[in-house]
Amino acid sequence: MEMWWSVWFFILGTVLASFGSVVGYRLPKKMKVMGVERSQCDHCERKLSWYERFPIISYLVTGGKCRTCKKRIPVIYTFVELATGGLYAFSYLKYGFSVDLLLACSLILLCAIIFVSDLLYFIISDKVLIVFFVWFLMLQVLFEYRSWLDAIAGGLLGFCFLLLLAILSKGGIGGGDIKLMGVLGLLLGFQGAYLTLMIASVIGVLIAIVGLLAKKYNWKTAIPFGPYLAVGALVTFYYSVELLERIF
DSSP: OHHHHHHHHHHHHHHHHHHHHHHHHHGGGTOOSSSSOOOBOTTTOOBOOGGGOSTTHHHHHTTTBOTTTOOBOOHHHHHHHHHHHHHHHHHHHHHOSSHHHHHHHHHHHHHHHHHHHHHHHSOOOHHHHHHHHHHHHHHHHHHOOSOHHHHHHHHHHHHHHHHHHHHHTTSSSOHHHHHHHHHHHHHHHHHHHHHHHHHHHHHHHHHHHHHHHTTSOOTTOOOOOHHHHHHHHHHHHHHHHHHHHHHO
16 A cells, blocks of 8 residues: 555655746746646647657657657756656655645655756746745644744844855856755755755755866856755755764
């Protein structure tokens, strides 16, 4: 039975990730998220049929190409669907039916949206952040999954640290990253916000070094920081206890 539930959560994750990708793709372009605007090819703008919008399956069936213009479909959408589905299944296996599962699934969906929008456009939508801030705040009120002092301290640490860094670097950190870290800090608490920032910074530095060595980047290349914060937040959510024991 547990295996069947994990399969169900994998499917749920891919479906929600597909919707999250639409949100991450459309909001920065000021398109309607809900309504009559169907998904379309990024190249020829042909509207996709219903059978071309199944998560993962449609990409495999079409060979990752548009049926009309034969251009490559960005693999980022399928990657996000696979990752989200896998993380949903993993979260169920790790937490079972619990508040932690609800928190994990909410965090994963936020990270999926951020991953798409920040990688494609270097934009983290305020609308998305407001929705998840209110949602996490509501869950805190209902379940008090951590002390209010810890939640507030985490939000302030995340927000203020990146705000200070943005000031010192004269705009090297975007406003979306600052607000995102405030939302993540509310969920993860003070120590969780610290770990998230540390992990994201390490990943960012390593990727920047690799990019420089491979001559893909130069010292002025803009790098989206949101995806690194997302990875840091997920690692922290799942393994904060183990990481904190090793650090302290």
